Structure formats: C-alpha cells, structure tokens
Amino acid sequence: MKHIKIGAIAILAMTMVNCKEVKKNAADSSTEGLDKSVDQMEASAREMKEDIMGESLTVLMTAKNNSKMKGEITFTQNDDEVVMKAEFTGLEEGSHAIHLHENADCSSNDGKSAGGHWNPVDERHGKWGDEKGYHKGDIGNFEADANGNAMVDFSTDQWCIGCDDDTKNIIGRSVIVHQGSDDFTSQPSGDAGSRVGCASITK
Helix, strand or coil: CHHHHHHHHHHHHHHHHHHHHHHHHHHHHHHHHHHHHHHHHHHHHHHHHHHHHCCEEEEECEECCCCCCEEEEEEEEECCEEEEEEEEECCCCEEEEEEEECCCCCCCCCCHHHCCECCCCCCCCCCCCCCCCCCCCCCEEEEECCCCCEEEEEEECCCECCCCCCCCECCCCEEEEECCCCCCCCCCCCCCCCEEEEEECCC
C-alpha cells in the first residue's frame, strides 16, 4: 500500500511539472503571437497613414552667396496633387523669387550648380498659369517680414513625387530662393538676382 502511495505521489509530481511546462510554453507562444500581432498592427497603421497623408518628402535649404538664410520645405503627394509647404528664416525683408531648378546639386557657393529653371516641356519663362507659357519650376514670389521670416504654400497637379513622368517628377530637381523678386518677363529666368538658398530634392 505504501508503494502504491509513493508511486501515485511521483506520478502526481511529474504531472504537475508537465503542466507547468505546458503553461510556460503556452505563455511563451502567446507572447510571441502577441509581439507578431503588435508588429502587424504597427505596419498596418503606417500603411494607413501613408494612404491617408500621401507620400511626403522634406528637404533643407543651404545658404548661398554668403547669405544667412535657412529653411525647411516639405512636399506631400495627395492623389494627383503635390503640396509644397516651406518655412524660411534669415532673409532680407521684402519680395523673393522661388523656383525649381533642373539639377539636385547645391554644391557651388553661388548655387549655379543647380542649373537653370526646371523646364521639361520647353516653355518660355513667365508667371505660373500664364497662357503665354511658364516653366514647371516657375513658382513665383513670396514676402519675407521685417525679421527675415517667410512661409510659402503652393500646390499643383503638374508635379509628382517619384512618378514615371519626367515632365512632372520633381525628384532630382532643386529649390532655389533668390535675393530679389521675379519680374515674370525677363527671359529666361525673371531677373531675380543672386541665389541665396538651395535645397536638393532627393529621397
């Protein structure tokens, strides 16, 4: 009888150990599954955000011609439209021209490494929307306040971020801010003066 009790106790002890192992394995498996679920949820959230907000790209200005300007520009693709929002500091008070130029190259101190205005369909220079013609890079003028600060909001369906249409794709271009304003008449670039800031549009 004693032997039977000892055997029963041993079996019970082994069963308890096995139960603990099963519970531990189940807990580990559950944690792994939870981690995977969290990762999947985060990935889905990122995808949803991209679908809602569209592709976004932010570039920083580099001062040129010994200017003190700084700035940040964000481009966002919303369906068929690209929205450009820019904030600048360190400018002289007054009107300044802003254009997209043909090269994503801001290496030279005078900004001329960026090339001329981005003009993929070979139009004359002019004010954006002019029926006589304008460059795809002819954004226009903006005003800097007495503290040298300025903001620019611009949107168009004639640009895209990274699409296959070379006449619309702004990747590989640059943003140039000029010392003066664009007169929208002088060819080929509006006589806006020296280039005081440059930002390469690259991913």
